[in-house]
Amino acid sequence: xxxxxxxxxxxxxxxxxxxxxxxxxxxxxxxxxxxxxxxxxxxxxxxxxxxxxxxxxxxxxxxxxxxxxxxxxxxxxxxxxxxxxxxxxxxxxxxxxxxxxxxxxxxxxxxxxxxxxxxxxxxxxxxxxxxxxxxxxxxxxxxxxxxxxxxxxxxxxxxxxxxxxxxxxxxxxxxxxxxxxxxxxxxxxxxxxxxxxxxxxxxxxxxxxxxxxxxxxxxxxxxxxxxxxxxxxxxxxxxxxxxxxxxxxxxxxxxxxxxxxxxxxxxxxxxxxxxxxxxxxxxxxxxxxxxxxxxxxxxxxxxxxxxxxxxxxxxxxxxxxxxxxxxxxxxxxxxxxxxxxxxxxxxxxxxxxxxxxxxxxxxxxxxxxxxxxxxxxxxxxxxxxxxxxxxxxxxxxxxxx
Numbered sequence: 001x002x003x004x005x006x007x008x009x010x011x012x013x014x015x016x017x018x019x020x021x022x023x024x025x026x027x028x029x030x031x032x033x034x035x036x037x038x039x040x041x042x043x044x045x046x047x048x049x050x051x052x053x054x055x056x057x058x059x060x061x062x063x064x065x066x067x068x069x070x071x072x073x074x075x076x077x078x079x080x081x082x083x084x085x086x087x088x089x090x091x092x093x094x095x096x097x098x099x100x101x102x103x104x105x106x107x108x109x110x111x112x113x114x115x116x117x118x119x120x121x122x123x124x125x126x127x128x129x130x131x132x133x134x135x136x137x138x139x140x141x142x143x144x145x146x147x148x149x150x151x152x153x154x155x156x157x158x159x160x161x162x163x164x165x166x167x168x169x170x171x172x173x174x175x176x177x178x179x180x181x182x183x184x185x186x187x188x189x190x191x192x193x194x195x196x197x198x199x200x201x202x203x204x205x206x207x208x209x210x211x212x213x214x215x216x217x218x219x220x221x222x223x224x225x226x227x228x229x230x231x232x233x234x235x236x237x238x239x240x241x242x243x244x245x246x247x248x249x250x251x252x253x254x255x256x257x258x259x260x261x262x263x264x265x266x267x268x269x270x271x272x273x274x275x276x277x278x279x280x281x282x283x284x285x286x287x288x289x290x291x292x293x294x295x296x297x298x299x300x301x302x303x304x305x306x307x308x309x310x311x312x313x314x315x316x317x318x319x320x321x322x323x324x325x326x327x328x329x330x331x332x333x334x335x336x337x338x339x340x341x342x343x344x345x346x347x348x349x350x351x352x353x354x355x356x357x358x359x360x361x362x363x364x365x366x367x368x369x370x371x372x373x374x375x376x377x378x379x380x381x382x383x384x385x386x387x388x389x390x391x392x393x394x395x396x397x398x399x400x401x
Contacts, residue, residue, distance in 0.1 A: 080190065080246040081202050086142045087117045087175035088239060090194045091126055091149070091163075093134035114193035114239030115139065115163070116175045116248070123282060124163040125274065126238030127253050128154045129217045131161055139165050142173070142200065153281030156218040157289065158273060159253050162281045175240055178247030180226065180270035183207055191230040191252055191266070193239030205230030213361070214254055214267050221361045223368065225267045226250045232266030241268040248274070288372045291396035293325020294318050294332065296349075299359045311348060314358040315381065318346035330391040333382060347380035347387075367393065 070078070091113045113130035117123075124139055131137050137149040147165035154161040184207065191203045209227035216222050228241060232252050241250035250268030280287045297317045305311040321327045321334040335346035349357050352366040353376050370376055372395045379388045 076244065077190070077202075077204065080242065080244065081192070084175065084190075084240070084242055084246040085192055085200050085202075086173035088142060088192045088194075088200065089115045089117065089124055090140040090197075090199055091115050091124075091130055091238065092138045092140070093131055094136040094138070095134065112194060112197050112235050113237045114235065114252070116238075116240045117141075117172050118162070118278065119174050120169045120172050122165045122167055122172060123152065123278075124149065124165060125251065125278060126161055126163065127251065128156050128159045128161045129253075130238045131163070132156075132217060137163060139163060140199075141167065141171055143171060145171060153285035153287075155277050155281060155287045157216050157220045158222055158269060158277055158287070159216045160251065160269065160274060160277055160281070162278060176245075176247045177275060178243055178245070178249050178271055180224070180249050180272045183210060183226065183243075183249060183270075185210060188244045189226075189228045189230050189249070190242045190244070190246075191228070191232055191236060191239060192242065193232075193236035193252060195231075195233035195235040197235055201236075203231035208265070212267060220364055222253075222269060222273075223365050224270050224273065225253075226270055228266050228268060229264050230266060236266075250274075288395040290367045290370055290372050290374070290393040292327040292330075292332070292367075292378070292391050293322040293394055294327045294334075295320040295322070296360060296363070297335075305345070310345065312381070312384070313348075313350070315348040315350040316357055316360055316363045317348050318380075321346075326392050326394045330378070330389045332378070332380065332389065332391070347382050349378060349380050350386070351377075351379035351388075353377055 093111050093113070111130070111134075113126055115124045115126035115130070118125050131151065131154075137151075138146050139149045140146045145167065147167050149163040149165050152162040152164050187207050189205050189207050191205075193201060195201055195203075205228050207226060208229045210224070212225040212227045213221050213223055214225050226241065226249065228250075230241070232255050236252050237254075239252050240248050241252050243249050249271050251271075251274055252266060252268045254267045255265065277287050295318075297319045302311065302314070302317045305317070306314065311317065317335070318327075318332060319335050321332055333347045336344045338344060349363060351357055352363070353369075355362070355366050357363050357366060367376075370393055372393055375390050375392045377388055378391045379386055381387075
């Protein structure tokens with residue numbers, strides 16, 4: 001007779017039959033595992049080969065291939081940039097406004113541009129349009145020191161301006177000046193500036209064209225402009241265009257681009273023009289524009305008169321002659337309306353010093369070749385006949401006068 005303590009008939013728990021619930025749990029677990037495995041198989045089967053992981057735990061950096069010496073042209077460009085870049089500056093323009101509540105003055109950034117150090121007296125050259133509407137300008141040198149600038153003088157007709165900063169002489173690295181008279185299409189050209197406020201940016205290209213003409217901020221033409229495909233973007237304005245020797249050959253002033261960004265055509269004021277004008281700006285703050293004291297009709301109006309048969313040929317038609325002017329002293333005739341309403345057309349300027357004049361720009365360019373006080377031969381068409389008279393050129397007022 002066995003007692004409740006008789007273990008001979010008792011079965012261990014591990015051999016005890018599983019209940020229905022425990023069996024169901026085991027079936028569900030194996031089902032989940034099987035489904036998960038099926039999903040993984042399906043994933044790897046449908047995953048593109050490019051995205052299947054293929055790792056190598058032993059991956060190491062590649063061995064570096066010896067470069068050898070830089071090419072000669074690379075070395076020369078590096079040396080040129082190192083020599084010229086200390087002369088290039090970053091110009092920031094600002095407007096000053098007064099807070100309506102506190103009445104304190106504060107500065108609002110307007111724009112940025114480029115420029116370059118002209119001499120050790122602190123003169124800095126840039127474009128007129130860079131500082132045209134600014135109330136405050138700051139110049140940042142290549143050593144990142146910043147200096148308040150004052151306007152020394154401007155030549156809007158040539159899009160040039162001179163600023164001055166009170167930086168120590170030791171910090172000023174004047175640019176080397178070259179010539180533009182002997183430039184050739186195809187020779188290398190380099191632009192250094194601050195496009196999109198990216199300091200000390202070098203772009204390379206060639207002289208793409210010579211003798212181009214663009215319009216200045218005053219509306220007058222700038223002659224003999226250099227065309228280049230060295231990338232010029234907003235912020236490059238006022239920076240130097242250099243030759244392969246690192247000499248200044250032009251001042252980057254404009255781009256031709258429907259979008260306003262680099263399109264392969266940039267323009268620079270030639271250095272020979274710069275070198276002629278800058279001393280006048282430093283001495284007098286302005287450049288005297290030679291003129292005769294006339295008010296001409298516009299080219300479009302003159303062309304309409306030619307089409308109507310009222311003028312026999314192209315030229316610059318004099319509308320008015322200013323009192324006490326050189327033109328009045330020379331006897332040039334203005335256009336007059338008679339009492340009966342008829343019009344006596346004035347003199348039609350057709351040549352200056354033998355150069356043909358067909359439009360206003362021709363007149364501006366011909367006068368720009370001479371200094372104030374110079375006497376020039378002016379040929380006009382008057383009553384169907386050519387008349388040549390000497391005219392002593394006078395100084396015209398600047399935009400601010």
